[in-house]
Amino acid sequence: MPNLRTNVQLNYQGRVLNKAYNRTYSESNVIKKTLPTGDTMLPILKFDETAFGENTLKEAKALTFCNEGSASIELSMSIAQWTPGTPDANASSVPKIVTILHPGESLPLPHGRFINYGTGVTSACRGDGGALDNTLASSLNSGNLYLDSGANSTDGAGTDITGSATATRIYTDADYFEIGDIVRVTNEIMEVTAKDGSASMTVIRGLFGTTAASDHADGDDILFPFFNEYHEFDKALKGSSQLAITDGLGRWKSSNFFGKARTAGVATDGVAGLVPGSVAFTFYDKAYQEVQFANFIQGGDTSSLSASTAYAFDITVGDSAATTVSFTTGTNVNFSGSGSVVSKIDEALKTASLTSGNALEGWRATCSLVGGRLRFTDETNMHAHDGTNGSKILLASGSSGTDLFSDSAGIFPAAAALLNAHKPILPLDEITDDNTGLTKTNDSAFMIDDGYGNLIYPAGSGTVVGKVHYVTGAVSFTIPGKKFAEFAINGNYDSAFSGRVISSSNAGNHIEIVYGRSINPKVNATIGIYAFR
DSSP states (O other), X not given: OOEEEEEEEEXXXXXXXXXXXXXEXXXXXXXXXXXXXXXXXXXXXXXXXXXXXXTEESOOSEEEEEEOSSSOEEEEEEOOBEEOOSSOEEOSOOOEEEEEEXXXXXXXXXXXXXXXXXXXXXXXXXXXXEEEXXXXXXXXXXXXXXXXEEEEEOOSSSOSSBSOOSEEEEESOGGGOOTTOEXXXXXXXXXXXXXXXXXXXXXXXXXXXXXXXXXXXXXXXXXXXXXXXXXXXTOOSSSSSOOSBOOTTSEEEESSBTTBSOOTTSTTTTOOOBOTTOOEEEEOOOOEEXXXXXXXXXXXXXXXXXXXXXXXXXXXXXXXXXXXXXXXXXXXXXXXXXXXXXXXXXXXXXXXXXXXXXXXXXXXXXXXXXXXXXXXXXXXXXXXXXXSSOBOXXXXXXXXXXXXXXXXXXXXXXXXXXXXXXXXXXOOSEEEOTTTOOEEEOGGGEEEEOSSSEEESSTTSOOEEEEEOTXXXXXXXXXXXXXXXXXXXXXXXXXXXXXXXXXXXXXXXXXXXXXXXXXXXXXXXXXXXXXXX
C-alpha cells in the first residue's frame, strides 16, 4: 500500500521543530468546496462505514482541512455523545466541535476518532469499562484456558449442532463472534467462517486435534479458548499441566484476547474489542541458582579441579526429579576457553536434556559465568514452581560419582554454602533512576502495541515482534529469547474507543459529518479536504 508522510514544522527564534509520522493507506480523497456566505452550515464530508455516496468515506487514517481561499471558514464536526459506564454507553445526541480557519490556515488530524465524553475527567480510553492489570493469562478461570462467551448453542429444538460434517451451523447469538474466531464447545474446537445474520454462524469442525462430535447438547456453552494455536488445544508445552505459554521457538498465537474484550450488546456493534494503544505484556524472568566462590571468578581463573577426572552433582530443573549429572574435565580446568569446566558442565546438561529416559529429558539448564559467579539457569520463563508446575533450579551434592560440591573438589564450595535459588518473578512496573533517584516506567520490560496493531518489544525499540487485532483481540508474536514463557497481560476494553471504528448511526467513535460555511458575509470561502484511509 502507498505510504503517507505527514510533517509539522515550526520555525521560531531561529529554531526549527519538525515532527513527522508515517501511515500506509489504501485510498486517497481530495475534496474542494466553495462555501457560500450566509448562516447555513453546509455538509461537506460524511463518514459512514455502512454506506457509499458522494463525499462519503468509511473512516480516515489522516485528515487535513485547508483554507485555500481569501475568506475565513467556520468548520463544524458532529461527534457522538458518550458517558462512562461498564461498559461505556452512547446517546442519540450529536454535539459538534466548532472552530475557525482563517485564510492560509490548516487543521491536520492524525485520524478521525473523536467523541464527546460527558463533563468529568474520566478517561474515555479506560472509563469505567474493562481493564486487565498485570493479569497472569494462565490464572484466568482457575487455569482452564477458556472463558465462557456468554452465548449458547441452541435453536430451542435440540438440533443446534448436528453431524460431523466439515462445516455446519451453530444456532446462537452470533453478535458475540467474529469471522475467524476459534471457539470451543465441550471438547471440540471449531473455526467461525461465516455469520448468517445474528442468529447463527457457520463453522469448520474438529480442529486442533479434536474430533467433531456426532451431536452436542442443546444449550451447550460456546467458549473462547486461549491455548497456543501453534499447537493442539490440550498440549502441555512444558511441564505436567497446560499453561498459557509461548512454545520452544518463543511463539504465541490466539484468536481472542484471553476470553476478554468480547462483551456482546455494547454500543460498538456488539463486540467491545480493545482500545488501541492500551496493550502491554510482561514476561517472567528465569529461575537460576549461583555458585559463589571465595573470590569473584574471571574466565581465565582455574577451578583447581583435577584434569581428566569425572565429577558429578545433582540438579532439579522444573518438574524433573533430582538427577545426577556427570562430566569429565579435560586438560583445561579453567573456567573459560576451549574444553573449559564451564563448557563441559553445559555440554553435560544439554546431553541429559536430550537423552531419552533421562529424568532431565526436555528440561534444559545452562551453565555460564555471570558477575564472577557460576550460574545454572532454567531455559524456560514460567512462573515459580508451585509443586505442580513451573520453573525452578535446585543444586545439590551428587548422589553418585566424585561430588563437585565438596570441600575437596577444587575451589568449589560445599553444597551447604550454595546461594539460595532465584525464583522467577515478573519485572517491576517502575524502576528507580540511578542519577535522580526518581521512579520511571520500566519500559524495557514490556511488549506494547503501537496503536496500529503492531506489537513492539521491548517498548521504545521499534522492533515489531507480532500483531494484535483491536476488534477480535487476536494476538500473535514471536520472541526467540522468551521460550516457554508465561506472561501477564494488560489492556483496556468496554470503552468508547474500543474495537472497530463506528462512524454511522449517531452513536460511533469517529467524526460523522463535517460542515462548513464562509464567515465573511460578502465573500465565499474555499476549503480543501485531504483524506486518506
